[in-house]
Amino acid sequence: MSLKAQLEAIIYATETPITLEQMTALVKDTLVADGVTEDADVKSRVRSCLEELVGQYGSSDHGIEIRQVAGGYRMSTKPEQHEVVRAFAKSLKPPIRLSLPALETLAVIAYKQPVTVPEINEIRGVDSGGVIGTLLERKLITTAGRKQVIGRPILYKTTKEFLMRFGLKDVSELPSMEEFEKLVAESFHAELIPAESAAADSGEPVTRTAEGEAAEAGPDESPAEEASAQEKSG
Numbered sequence: 001m002s003l004k005a006q007l008e009a010i011i012y013a014t015e016t017p018i019t020l021e022q023m024t025a026l027v028k029d030t031l032v033a034d035g036v037t038e039d040a041d042v043k044s045r046v047r048s049c050l051e052e053l054v055g056q057y058g059s060s061d062h063g064i065e066i067r068q069v070a071g072g073y074r075m076s077t078k079p080e081q082h083e084v085v086r087a088f089a090k091s092l093k094p095p096i097r098l099s100l101p102a103l104e105t106l107a108v109i110a111y112k113q114p115v116t117v118p119e120i121n122e123i124r125g126v127d128s129g130g131v132i133g134t135l136l137e138r139k140l141i142t143t144a145g146r147k148q149v150i151g152r153p154i155l156y157k158t159t160k161e162f163l164m165r166f167g168l169k170d171v172s173e174l175p176s177m178e179e180f181e182k183l184v185a186e187s188f189h190a191e192l193i194p195a196e197s198a199a200a201d202s203g204e205p206v207t208r209t210a211e212g213e214a215a216e217a218g219p220d221e222s223p224a225e226e227a228s229a230q231e232k233s234g
Contacts, residue, residue, distance in 0.1 A: 003027060004049045011053070017072025020047060096138055096165065102131040106140060110162070110174060114144040114155035132156065140165070 006027050010018060024046045031042045050066075050073070057065045063081045066073055077085050098106070105128045108120050120128045135141040139161045146152040158171065168174065 003030060003045065004053060006030065007046065007049055008053055011066055011073050012075055014072075014074055017069040017074045019072045020050065022072075023050070096140070098134065098138070099131065101126070101128070102134050105131045106135055106158075106162075107177070109135070109141055109156050110158050110171065111177065113157040113171070114147075115157075116147050116153040116155055118153060120156075 007023055010023055010026060020043070024043050027046060028042055031045055054066045054073075056062070057075075063078055064075050065078050067076050069076075101124075104124055105120060108123050108128075109115055112119065112123070117129055117132060120132075132141070139159055141156050141162070142159045144155040144157040147155050162168075163170065
C-alpha cells in the first residue's frame with residue numbers, strides 16, 4: 001500500500017482530528033522499509049503526501065474534504081453539499097436502542113440459530129421471553145419454524161435487517177464473540193444518525209467515524225442509563 005493510501009485510510013477512520021506527528025508515527029515503519037530512515041525525512045514525506053491529499057480532495061470532483069481542525073486533520077463534507085447531506089440524513093432510519101438483556105439474547109440467537117426460547121434461557125440463565133418480542137419488533141430476528149420435539153417450540157433466527165445493521169454478507173462472517181460484543185455496543189449505543197442530522201441542519205460539516213458512519217462530535221449518553229431506560233420499556 002502506498003504512503004498516500006495509508007494516510008487517506010487513517011484520516012477516514014479517525015474519530016477525532018489526527019495530528020501530523022501521530023500519522024508519522026503510524027506510517028514510519030513503512031517509510032523505513034523503503035529506505036527513509038531520518039526522522040526529518042520521514043516527517044517531510046508524510047507532510048508532502050498529506051498536502052497532496054488535501055489538494056486532491058479540495059477539487060470539485062469530491063464531495064468531502066480533508067480539513068485542519070484543532071491542530072489535526074479529519075474528513076468532512078463540503079459546505080456546498082450540505083443540502084443533499086441534510087436530505088439524506090432525514091431519510092435514514094432512527095438508531096436502534098436495545099437493553100443489555102436484549103443485546104445478550106441477540107448474540108445467542110446470532111451464534112446458535114436456529115434456536116428456541118428454552119435454549120436461549122438455558123444459555124443466559126434467565127428468562128428471555130420478554131426481550132424476544134423487542135427483537136421481533138425491531139425486525140432483527142424472525143421465526144424459523146418449529147423444533148421437532150415435544151411441545152414444538154418456535155425456532156428463531158436473525159434477519160436481513162440484522163445483516164444490514166452489522167454490515168455482514170451472511171452469518172458466516174460473524175466475528176468472534178468478543179468482537180461481536182464490541183460491535184454491538186458501537187452499533188446500537190453510538191449517537192451516529194441524530195448527530196449527523198443535527199450537524200447537517202446547523203450547517204456544520206459532517207465528519208466520519210471509524211465505522212464509516214457520518215457523525216458530529218458530542219457528549220455520549222451513559223450506556224448504563226440507556227440500558228436502564230430500555231429495560232423499563234421492555
